[in-house]
Amino acid sequence: MWRYKFNILPVLACLIHYGTAMSRIDPLVDTKVGLIRGLRATDGDYAMFMGIPYATVDGANPFGPSEPHPGFDEPFDAYDDSAVCPQVDEFTDKEVGSIDCLHLNVYVPNTANSKNRLPVLVWIYGGAFKIGYSGRFLYGPRYLVKQDLILVTINYRVGPYGFMCLDVPEVPGNQGLKDQQLALKWIKNNIEAFGGNPDQITIFGESAGGSSVDFQSMYSQEKLFNQVIMQSGVALAPWAVGAPEPLVPLKIAKQLGFETTDTKEALSFLASIDTDLVIAAGAELKLSYNPCVENDFDNVTRFIHDFPLNIKKPNLGNLPTLLGVNKDEGLADFRSKTAEEISQNSEIFLEYLNYYFNFNTLDLNEMEQIVRNFYIGDEIISENVVEGLIKVYSDLFFNYPTARTLQKYLDNGLKNIYYYLFSYDGERNFVKNRLNVTVPGASHADEIGYLFDISYMDKNPAPEDQLVIDRMTTLWANFVKFGNPTPQTTEILPVQWPAATKDSQYYLNIDADLTVGKRYFNSRIAFWELFYKLNEKAQIGYKARSK
Incomplete structure (x- = not known):
């Protein structure tokens, strides 16, 4: 049997059916872990390599660290993107998934080859560290691969299987x-085997997912990427990291009768129980799961060794960064x-x-009154x-942490930082669409519908929505390619997006039109800046002296 080795190897199979010859060309790549066979997409000029296992989970300890996948002795058919890690599905409210879920999907434009290596964009989904999956049901690649880049979407464990943080070395956390x-x-x-530029x-x-990107930037000891984009999530968000919770497995086991x-x-015991039952028990107990500051164990490498607020000088180097929030982050949470x-x-x-703060009772009541008066005056809830309420939720959880991150990174000498505000309200606003929220505004995660071809949304968007899709994917792709979302103005991008600086915190407002402003929500951000300075030592995780 002949094998022709290129970066993407076409395999021709002739299928004879009722006397008619049918030809099909599947892409085949020769990677360091073996041959991987993909599919030609039917909705664009690209190939799909789906469900590639990159790691394995020990069935005897499914809550512990995973190990690299050993690779393939025979060609692996990368045809299936349906794997989901154990969780409660956000659409059906049913327990789904298995621990055999650490897969990734690679979407490759037909232009990629060894002489034309394309830049790579890797998606890390959100979902409160409890839900999420990488498949095309939500994260269809069509819009982004049209921008001549390789898109990779990855699964990672969530909930108790991904973020149980304990006081034993077998499950250290994260x-x-x-x-x-x-x-x-x-x-x-x-x-590189797929035609990508490593x-x-x-x-x-x-x-x-945005917080995860920030964690990878801040704590990783290896240079595995060159640029980052953080959408409505940073490591400094108060919900992003906590202390170990050693009672979680005891609570779940008790809920299940042990x-x-x-x-x-x-x-x-929990390792022997069906994953659906473990997930259901955690949901019944209303448990939350987060990254944590890990305990120090012999021969166990910690990923997060201290709270982000104590990392005064993160080892970022020259890391081009794009980050921002949506105009009404808390809208859907309250309007639903x-x-x-x-x-x-x-x-x-x-x-x-x-x-999020270690206040004594007297200080807590005093600070609560200050915050309440700022947002709703003397009114009752x-x-x-x-x-x-929407504003305080948006500011405390998203707007101020993002502004704080921007300032911290500028103080650490980063030059290429681009700041945005997503304000567009259209038919593809993801969370508003899902929760049937009809009031105006751009809620948390609404921008996803303009970056990805969500499977259940209209395949022929309205012209005004299509323009936002084209603009956002072009901005993101330009940043991936050049480290600058607007290297030049064009008909589709008529506005230059300047980098933020210490003196001028420029941002791009992404709405029906593109406009440039400075310091969004300035008075509200200033309020929280003063609040945090006043209560710096009361922040959970605060250390008086840190490196």
């Missing part, structure tokens, strides 16, 4: 982040609630502050003050 790191190593080592890799993510005070006994549900949450300000 397994999901370590999965991501293994995926990035795989891409760095193998993307020295031109940009990672991007949204919400928990009561013990021994962590390893609980883990062994009834008036009664809003009114019932009368202590929402106390809950927000108590969760009700539907009448929902705009103020």
Whole structure:
């Protein structure tokens, strides 16, 4: 049998059916881990290599670190992107997934070859570290691969399987982040075989995915990528990192009928239980899962060794960065609630502050009053003050952490930082569309519908939506290619997007029109800047002296 070795090897199979010869050409790549066979896309000029396993999980300890996949002795048919890590599906509210889920998908324009190596863009999904998957149901590649770049989307473990942080070395924490790191190593080592440039890799993510990108930038000891894009998520977000939670496996085991005070006994029991039951028990207990500052164990490498707020000088080097938020991050969260549900949450300000600051009772009440007065005055919590509730949610969880990250990175000497505000309200606003929220605004994750070809959305977008798709994918692709989203103005990008500086924090407002401004939400950001300075030592994780 003859084998012709190129970066992408066509394999011709002739299928004879009822006397008619049918030809099919599948792409085949020869990687460092073996031959991988993909499919030609039917909706564009690109190839798809889907469901490639990059790591494996130990069935005896599915909550612990994964290991690199050993590779393939026979050609691997990369045809299936349906693998999902254990979680509650956000659309069906059913438990789904298995631990055999650490796969990635590579989408390659037909122009890629050994003489035309394309830049690479790697997507890390969000989902509060509890949900998410990389397949085309949500993350169709059509819009981005049209920009002549290779798109890679990766699975990583979420929930208890990815972010159980314990006081035993078998489950030290941040397994999901370590999965991501293994995926990035795989891409760095193998993307050249697909026609990609291993020295031109940009990672991007949204919400928990954006925070993951920041964690990879801040804590990774290897140079696995060259640029980053963080959408509505940074490491400094108060929800992004916490301390280990050693009682989690004991609680889940008890919920499933096995009561013990021994962590390893609980883990062994849970490893023997169907993943759907483990996920369901965690959901019933309303457990949350986050990256954590890991305990120090012998012969165990920590990924996160300290809270991000204590890392005064992150080792970023010259890392071109694009980051921003959506104009109304908290919109869908509140506008999808009834008036009664809003009114019932009368202590929402106390809950927000108590969760992220170590205040004594007196200080907590005083600070709560200050924040409450700033956003809703003397009004009680009700539907009448929902705009103020949306703003405090948006500012505390997204807007201020992003502005704080921008300032921190500028203070550390980064030059190529591009700051954006997504304000567009169209038919493809992802979360508003999913939750059937009809009030105007751009909610958390709404921009996803303009970067990805979401499977259940209209394949022929309205002209005004198509323009936003073309603009966003071109801006993101220009950044991937040149480290600058507007290397020159064009008909589709008539505005120059200047980099932010210490003196002028420029941002691009992405709406029906593109405009440039300075320091969005300036008075609200200034309020939180003063609040955090006043309460610096009360921040959870704060250390008086740090490196």
